[in-house]
Amino acid sequence: MDAIADRALRPEAAPERTPVPPFDLVIFGAGGDLALRKLFPALAQRNREGVLPEESRILAIVRKPEDLEGLPKQVANRLNEEGLAAEQVAAFLRRLTVVQADALKPETFGALKTALGDTDRVRSFYLSTPPELFIPICQNLAKADILTPTSRVILEKPLGHNLASAREINDAVAAILPESRTYRIDHYLGKETVQNLLVLRFANTLFERSWSSRDIDNVQITVAETVGLESRAGYYDKAGHMRDMVQNHLMQLLTLFAIEPPNMLEAGAVRDEKIKVLKALRPIVGPDVQRYTVRGQYGPGQMDGQRVRGYTDELGYASNTETFVAIRCEIDNWRWAGVPIYLRTGKRMAQRYSEIAVTFKPVPHSIFGGGSCDRLDANRLVIRLQPNDGVQLQLMMKVPGSGRLKVVPRQLDLRYSTAFDERTPDAYERLLTDVIRGDQTLFMHRDEVEQAWAWVDPIIAGWQEYSLHPHRYTAGSWGPSQAIGLIEREGRSWADPDLI
Numbered sequence: 409m410d411a412i413a414d415r416a417l418r419p420e421a422a423p424e425r426t427p428v429p430p431f432d433l434v435i436f437g438a439g440g441d442l443a444l445r446k447l448f449p450a451l452a453q454r455n456r457e458g459v460l461p462e463e464s465r466i467l468a469i470v471r472k473p474e475d476l477e478g479l480p481k482q483v484a485n486r487l488n489e490e491g492l493a494a495e496q497v498a499a500f501l502r503r504l505t506v507v508q509a510d511a512l513k514p515e516t517f518g519a520l521k522t523a524l525g526d527t528d529r530v531r532s533f534y535l536s537t538p539p540e541l542f543i544p545i546c547q548n549l550a551k552a553d554i555l556t557p558t559s560r561v562i563l564e565k566p567l568g569h570n571l572a573s574a575r576e577i578n579d580a581v582a583a584i585l586p587e588s589r590t591y592r593i594d595h596y597l598g599k600e601t602v603q604n605l606l607v608l609r610f611a612n613t614l615f616e617r618s619w620s621s622r623d624i625d626n627v628q629i630t631v632a633e634t635v636g637l638e639s640r641a642g643y644y645d646k647a648g649h650m651r652d653m654v655q656n657h658l659m660q661l662l663t664l665f666a667i668e669p670p671n672m673l674e675a676g677a678v679r680d681e682k683i684k685v686l687k688a689l690r691p692i693v694g695p696d697v698q699r700y701t702v703r704g705q706y707g708p709g710q711m712d713g714q715r716v717r718g719y720t721d722e723l724g725y726a727s728n729t730e731t732f733v734a735i736r737c738e739i740d741n742w743r744w745a746g747v748p749i750y751l752r753t754g755k756r757m758a759q760r761y762s763e764i765a766v767t768f769k770p771v772p773h774s775i776f777g778g779g780s781c782d783r784l785d786a787n788r789l790v791i792r793l794q795p796n797d798g799v800q801l802q803l804m805m806k807v808p809g810s811g812r813l814k815v816v817p818r819q820l821d822l823r824y825s826t827a828f829d830e831r832t833p834d835a836y837e838r839l840l841t842d843v844i845r846g847d848q849t850l851f852m853h854r855d856e857v858e859q860a861w862a863w864v865d866p867i868i869a870g871w872q873e874y875s876l877h878p879h880r881y882t883a884g885s886w887g888p889s890q891a892i893g894l895i896e897r898e899g900r901s902w903a904d905p906d907l908i
């Protein structure tokens with residue numbers, strides 16, 4: 409038996425992942441929302457599991473001197489909220505060094521250089537700051553001679569605010585670090601179910617054969633949130649939902665769903681296939697923007713029995729920023745031609761859930777006529793990202809009994825929580841250690857980011873050109889009625905989120 413077949417039969421014999429090498433991780437924007445809410449808890453979790461080598465350190469950059477003392481307390485409070493035991497919090501804080509630097513003032517980078525010292529540990533710089541700071545931070549790190557030949561930089565999304573600014577960032581960063589050491593993060597790629605999408609497609613023959621316009625009627629990608637503006641007004645009102653969610657998370661889901669099989673699970677191979685899909689996405693330009701896209705903004709409403717404010721009430725001023733987007737798009741290639749793909753994402757929606765729902769074509773002819781069933785529902789595969797992550801397949805089944813034949817839809821339900829004993833790690837846990845390991849598979853190549861902007865920019869331009877202001881929707885609803893119209897005018901409806 410050859411080695412590959414042997415390993416396939418005994419999955420437990422698959423090689424272990426490369427261990428995480430000793431590292432120094434520098435986090436710019438360490439007192440910000442993302443770092444406190446996601447990055448420190450993820451790192452602390454990895455530390456608790458013993459994945460981080462003993463001598464590794466986390467250097468947290470704060471801008472203001474008064475935060476030097478305050479940050480460890482903030483981090484400790486967050487980790488306590490996450491339920492980490494006191495000794496785990498203390499163990500994590502021992503790795504933490506807080507350093508003051510202003511990203512825009514190269515003369516303040518001396519303390520970081522001293523703190524880093526002269527070691528051969530892998531040095532990674534996480535830029536958890538507004539994107540306007542990506543170029544100055546990289547330039548100032550180079551100027552201060554802090555970058556080593558293996559240093560990596562991690563750039564948060566959205567990368568820039570349009571194609572031109574993304575290119576500018578990519579060019580400026582490329583002048584300092586090669587693409588192989590530039591990690592553009594999209595945390596959706598670190599979610600277990602998103603990675604499982606590749607396994608579902610390429611480790612099973614069952615679906616791949618039907619994964620095309622031959623068998624698929626339509627695809628729906630929904631990322632619905634119940635949260636509103638939170639504390640991110642400054643950023644969000646400038647960005648809007650299209651740049652915050654569609655340009656990155658939804659487009660990544662779409663590309664992974666639609667790619668051709670890469671020849672191996674390796675960064676270059678996967679990214680090449682993703683770029684091909686992005687290039688094949690039919691542009692939505694000019695009058696098509698009005699026809700195929702819907703913008704919304706939430707107004708006041710009721711959620712969980714509580715009255716919640718509308719977007720502009722939360723902001724405190726008038727705004728035309730969208731908090732909801734729905735798009736009908738198509739991929740112009742051999743596999744997908746003619747399959748509508750509906751994207752829908754918004755804040756303050758009725759339920760928090762993210763999923764890809766694939767509806768297959770109906771049977772060509774029903775043999776169960778004569779009133780034996782009301783209708784034959786099409787098979788539907790739902791890949792649920794959150795909550796209740798898992799996979800569900802809707803099939804038509806016979807209702808037991810010897811009376812009149814009755815056929816109804818029922819679900820095969822495979823949830824992570826029941827299928828596996830292992831804890832599902834948070835996306836950032838996986839992604840942070842992948843950077844240190846040097847694995848770029850779950851990160852975006854610059855071409856992907858730029859191609860995604862090239863598709864998104866004309867839609868945003870069309871909204872301006874045709875004065876397409878956001879439609880108002882009630883907080884706690886499923887978005888504006890126009891989003892329902894977008895799919896219903898084609899004789900379809902949004903998948904029911906309660907099925908899984």
Ligand SMILES: NC(=O)C1=CN([C@@H]2O[C@H](COP(=O)(O)OP(=O)(O)OC[C@H]3O[C@@H](n4cnc5c(N)ncnc54)[C@H](OP(=O)(O)O)[C@@H]3O)[C@@H](O)[C@H]2O)C=CC1
Pocket residue numbers: 436437438439440441442443470471472509510511512535536537538539541564565566640
């Ligand atoms: N929050 C989230 O859920 C997500 C955020 N992101 C991305 O992550 C990045 C950070 O977002 P978020 O944490 O929400 O933003 P915040 O505004 O909460 O944090 C930004 C941080 O950057 C720091 N900063 C600003 N200017 C400077 C400067 N000149 N020198 C040094 N530090 C500076 C701020 O420091 P100070 O406190 O001193 O102002 C603050 O700590 C953004 O690119 C965002 O798009 C991506 C996904 C989700």
Ligand SMILES: O=C1O[C@H](COP(=O)(O)O)[C@@H](O)[C@H](O)[C@H]1O
Pocket residue numbers: 633635652653762
């Ligand atoms: O990147 C972002 O993602 C979050 C949603 O992430 P999730 O993992 O909770 O689904 C979103 O709230 C935020 O606006 C956006 O910047």
